[in-house]
Amino acid sequence: MTTRTLSLLLCLIVVPLCFAQEWQWQWQGQSPWQPRQQGRHRHRQQQRYEECDLWSLTAAVPSRQIQSEAGITEYWDPSHQQFRCAGVVAVRHVIEPKGLLLPHYANAPRITYVIQGRGIFGATIPGCPQTFQTEPRGERGAERLFRDEHEKIRRFHEGDIVALPAGVTKWVYNDGDSRIIAVTLYDTSNFQNKLDENLRKFYLAGSRQLVEDARRERREGWIEEGRNIFNGFDQELLAEALGVNVETVNKLQGLNDNRGNIVFVDRSLRILAPEYQEEEEIRREEIRRERRFDNGLEETFCSIRLRHNINTPSETDIYNPRGGRITKVTSHKFPILGHLQLSAERVVLYENGIFAPHWTVNAHTILYVTKGRGRVQVVRDNGRLVLDQEVQEGQILVVPQNFVVTEKASEEGLEWVAFKTSDNAINTPLAGQASVIRSLPAEVLANSYLISRETARQLKQGRRGLAIFGPARASRRDAEVEEPIVADE
Numbered sequence: 001m002t003t004r005t006l007s008l009l010l011c012l013i014v015v016p017l018c019f020a021q022e023w024q025w026q027w028q029g030q031s032p033w034q035p036r037q038q039g040r041h042r043h044r045q046q047q048r049y050e051e052c053d054l055w056s057l058t059a060a061v062p063s064r065q066i067q068s069e070a071g072i073t074e075y076w077d078p079s080h081q082q083f084r085c086a087g088v089v090a091v092r093h094v095i096e097p098k099g100l101l102l103p104h105y106a107n108a109p110r111i112t113y114v115i116q117g118r119g120i121f122g123a124t125i126p127g128c129p130q131t132f133q134t135e136p137r138g139e140r141g142a143e144r145l146f147r148d149e150h151e152k153i154r155r156f157h158e159g160d161i162v163a164l165p166a167g168v169t170k171w172v173y174n175d176g177d178s179r180i181i182a183v184t185l186y187d188t189s190n191f192q193n194k195l196d197e198n199l200r201k202f203y204l205a206g207s208r209q210l211v212e213d214a215r216r217e218r219r220e221g222w223i224e225e226g227r228n229i230f231n232g233f234d235q236e237l238l239a240e241a242l243g244v245n246v247e248t249v250n251k252l253q254g255l256n257d258n259r260g261n262i263v264f265v266d267r268s269l270r271i272l273a274p275e276y277q278e279e280e281e282i283r284r285e286e287i288r289r290e291r292r293f294d295n296g297l298e299e300t301f302c303s304i305r306l307r308h309n310i311n312t313p314s315e316t317d318i319y320n321p322r323g324g325r326i327t328k329v330t331s332h333k334f335p336i337l338g339h340l341q342l343s344a345e346r347v348v349l350y351e352n353g354i355f356a357p358h359w360t361v362n363a364h365t366i367l368y369v370t371k372g373r374g375r376v377q378v379v380r381d382n383g384r385l386v387l388d389q390e391v392q393e394g395q396i397l398v399v400p401q402n403f404v405v406t407e408k409a410s411e412e413g414l415e416w417v418a419f420k421t422s423d424n425a426i427n428t429p430l431a432g433q434a435s436v437i438r439s440l441p442a443e444v445l446a447n448s449y450l451i452s453r454e455t456a457r458q459l460k461q462g463r464r465g466l467a468i469f470g471p472a473r474a475s476r477r478d479a480e481v482e483e484p485i486v487a488d489e
Helices: 003-011 015-026 042-051 081-086 214-219 235-242 246-253 276-292 336-340 442-449 453-460 476-480
Strands: 064-068 071-075 089-095 099-106 110-116 118-124 153-157 160-164 169-173 180-186 201-203 262-264 307-309 318-320 324-329 343-349 354-360 365-379 385-392 396-399 404-420 427-429
Touching (some): 089 099, 153 160
Antiparallel strands (some): 118 153, 118 169, 324 343
16 A cells, blocks of 8 residues: 555545645655756746846845834845846845734745844644644633644744745744844745746735835836735625624724734733743754654654754864855755755855855855855856856845856855755865866866866866865965865765
């Protein structure tokens, strides 16, 4: 009996399992070399090729800002050619302490990097049980005591990657003492999005504080954030459907609510959530379970991990004491990414460190600078330089698939997080131990570049590091520490 047959039989007994397991069948990850059957929309491919015929790139800052009561939402221009090439939309949220980002969902999968702060979030996955239950509460003499039941609540903090499929409702609360700053990438060209490639966010509560010309925004490709989804329904029909009175429906529709989509909580959010230490133990247990089971009934979307920290030293994949470090998170470490076809990497370059020229074989790269300054160069297929710019904190740069990029940190260093449009993105370096140059025979190099065989051998052995290098070697002792340390996955 196959796993799917067994699951369908269990559906007759456990209905929520049907929904979660069906999501898993639909979003099963595939090899980076195998075209996805769902694919990115085929009728858009020709348009995508034309949009990726880029002759210049730029490191951009947000071009639109929406102010709410307890925070700010910022958007990068989605109509810019480099974002349309990658098929993505970038958003940054700033949430003040005691600020609540109201429940919402979107038409595209998202991957978020937490730059600063900590808090809690909820993700409502269709069909999953309400496993968090509070003690019954009510006034003395009340006829009924209310016991709140809801889906799992998770903690997050600086350095976390949070990943969610399309259509999953999410809310975020800042229970810390400092602002939360997080950057989110929506993959609007992902197979999960059956609409057009505009980002569409559906809010369950709230309303936009600043009223602008919605038709102009749609024409220019901007994301509309107007009234919430309850606003469009007839009040009496909605009251009957929800089993509440019209006054409550008026509150749900937010007709007189001008706080925006990030609001202050008066005192604090009284909600059942694990403490940080408990959350870490839960995370470790989830990782152990993932290693024991590979898909099947044991791992459904109701129990899958939604966050993974890439700032933890133990997660480092490549380390050079003079150059910097790289931490990658793919579907091998973070299984939900296999269902979203997305991944990320965190790069820290030390003073004057260099990330060797390289290209990503099977994905676009969207690079967000989190700290420091540095120089970035990008070259396209005809050898034309399409970017030569000093980048700094808060800027985003798109590097299309197979375009060659190199980064060099300034004296203050350079750090960034790179989102990739593949769950197992593969980088190919042009220098170092794992480079294309090192892999080619010396005879091929000598004849290709009209150089001597000795020069070809020197070219192959020019750098002993792996992808990341320190400043130019000044002594033999410096050369000895050029060897990279590669962590096991």
